[in-house]
Amino acid sequence: MFRAPFSFRAAQLRALTDEALMERIDDADAQAFEVIFDRHGGAAFSLAYRMCGRRSAAEDIVQETFLSLWRRGGRYERARGSVRSWVLGAVQNKAIDSFRHQAATAGRDVSDDQALEELAAPNLTDGEADRRAEASQIRAALGHLPTDQRRVIELAYFGGFTHVEIADMLELPAGTVKGRMRLGLIKLRLSLGDLRSAAGGVR
Amino acid sequence: MSCGDAAAYVLGALETGEAERYRRHLDRCPACRDEVAGMQRVTDALSMAVPQYRLPSGLRRRTLRAIRPQSRRATPVRVAIMAAAVAASLIVAITFARMTGPAGPTAQVRIGGARAELTVRHLPSPAPGRVYEVWLERPNAAPAPTGALFRVNAAGAADVTVRGELRGVREILVTEEPAGGSRVPTSRPVIVAPTN
Numbered sequence: 001m002f003r004a005p006f007s008f009r010a011a012q013l014r015a016l017t018d019e020a021l022m023e024r025i026d027d028a029d030a031q032a033f034e035v036i037f038d039r040h041g042g043a044a045f046s047l048a049y050r051m052c053g054r055r056s057a058a059e060d061i062v063q064e065t066f067l068s069l070w071r072r073g074g075r076y077e078r079a080r081g082s083v084r085s086w087v088l089g090a091v092q093n094k095a096i097d098s099f100r101h102q103a104a105t106a107g108r109d110v111s112d113d114q115a116l117e118e119l120a121a122p123n124l125t126d127g128e129a130d131r132r133a134e135a136s137q138i139r140a141a142l143g144h145l146p147t148d149q150r151r152v153i154e155l156a157y158f159g160g161f162t163h164v165e166i167a168d169m170l171e172l173p174a175g176t177v178k179g180r181m182r183l184g185l186i187k188l189r190l191s192l193g194d195l196r197s198a199a200g201g202v203r
Numbered sequence: 204m205s206c207g208d209a210a211a212y213v214l215g216a217l218e219t220g221e222a223e224r225y226r227r228h229l230d231r232c233p234a235c236r237d238e239v240a241g242m243q244r245v246t247d248a249l250s251m252a253v254p255q256y257r258l259p260s261g262l263r264r265r266t267l268r269a270i271r272p273q274s275r276r277a278t279p280v281r282v283a284i285m286a287a288a289v290a291a292s293l294i295v296a297i298t299f300a301r302m303t304g305p306a307g308p309t310a311q312v313r314i315g316g317a318r319a320e321l322t323v324r325h326l327p328s329p330a331p332g333r334v335y336e337v338w339l340e341r342p343n344a345a346p347a348p349t350g351a352l353f354r355v356n357a358a359g360a361a362d363v364t365v366r367g368e369l370r371g372v373r374e375i376l377v378t379e380e381p382a383g384g385s386r387v388p389t390s391r392p393v394i395v396a397p398t399n
Contacts, residue, residue: 028358034267041258041266043251050253059259063266067309070270071324085243088250096215134244135251142252156216157249163216182210188245 010035018083025070033070040087041066047088051095051158061098065090084131096160134192141191149184152177209238213246269309270325308359310377312396314369319398321363321375326355326393329379335393336384337365338376345387346376352384372398 013021013035024032044065048058065087142150151170155161161169163177170177211217212225229236311322321337329335335353338346347367355361365375377394 030267030270033270037263037266041263042255045258045262046253046255047250049256055259059262062262063269066266067269071309084251085247088247092215092250131248131251134248138245138248139252142249152216153214153249156211156214157246158253160215162218163211164218166216177216178208178211181214181216182207185210185213185242185245188249189241192244192248 022083033066036069036083037066040084043084044087044091047091048095051092051160052098057098061091061094064094092157099160137191138188141188145184145187149180149187152180153184153188156181206232206235209235209242213239213242308393310394310396312375312398314398317366317368319365319369319375321351321361321365321377321396323353323355323359323361323363323377323394325359326361327359328355332382333379334382334384335361335377336380336388337363338378338388338392339365339367339369339372340374340376341371342373348384348386350384352380369398374398 010031013024013032016024016032016035018036018039021032021036025036041062044062045058048061048065049055052058052061068090069087142153145153152163152166155166155169156163163181164174166172167174167177206228208217208221208225208228212222217225229239308326309324310326313320313322326335335355337349337351337353339349340346349365349367351363351365353361353363375394375396375398376388376392378388378390378392380389
């Protein structure tokens with residue numbers, strides 16, 4: 001969807017990189033925060049929803065993630081890579097915290113309470129297109145993994161379970177789960193390596 | 204001994220103690236650091252590989268509203284617990300603010316032994332000549348004053364240490380009081396943080 005710029009300054013901000021915007025957020029620039037939210041809010045919500053299965057819980061997690069980004073300003077972990085990685089990492093941590101808290105109290109509710117509109121073809125910036133390409137590559141590679149490897153990866157990453165919990169759940173010996181995670185991730189990493197060299201024109 | 208845990212680590216699948224040990228191991232082991240970096244590319248891509256949804260209406264507006272400091276409000280910030288990490292000798296309750304109104308103050312409480320650390324953000328300044336005061340509320344008793352008085356900076360932030368016996372405390376309250384504090388609360392709380 002085309003978004004009409006509502007002011008010259010907003011248009012200027014939308015032209016900036018995430019890193020430049022984060023510097024402005026460090027100076028409490030609410031408009032810069034808005035641009036960052038628009039760039040990454042959808043991906044954050046989609047991940048939170050995949051993990052929680054509940055719209056209201058996913059919304060809380062997204063809001064907390066971005067409030068924490070606002071409070072941290074430029075002190076987000078640059079070492080971890082892009083702003084997108086930081087945001088999605090924070091979503092993942094908060095979702096897992098909420099699972100562990102719920103597990104300690106009432107058990108997990110995974111009902112899907114409201115219909116959501118799935119995005120068919122989002123409009124893409126260049127950086128976004130690269131990320132989407134990696135994501136679809138991973139999705140395909142995940143589909144090709146042996147089921148036992150895919151299962152432990154999904155239980156850990158999207159389900160927030162530890163390797164000990166997964167071993168209990170699947171009645172596997174200790175160590176086996178870690179081994180499957182390792183084999184699976186190595187294969188997935190190789191699939192990304194292919195993409196990177198293809199994108200770089202290596203034949 | 205920890206070499207080989209990179210996959211479980213980047214998937215967040217190590218137990219708490221293991222993850223701590225592995226992080227220390229990473230400080231000493233460049234090979235594992237490289238492995239973790241390579242695998243983090245995979246988890247970053249995994250988190251993008253889920254079905255993509257349009258943001259629910261209202262979430263953007265609520266989030267943007269929450270970052271703007273606003274005028275004083277009458278209803279307290281209800282603080283709900285998000286996560287609790289319990290060490291053997293400490294009760295650590297990490298609480299996180301939930302927005303209840305148009306403004307966006309947030310508060311976080313960490314309790315350990317005989318002290319609590321209260322982290323407040325986006326709270327409006329108290330009126331001139333007044334301060335915020337922290338209270339401990341136990342069941343069937345009037346809120347007890349703590350001597351913790353504070354003001355917030357221009358951004359509405361304050362980090363407050365509350366000392367005192369915290370056992371049996373059900374809620375930590377913050378009210379606005381005349382400078383010097385009061386012995387009983389004289390206004391409605393602006394923050395209510397349950398401790399369990």
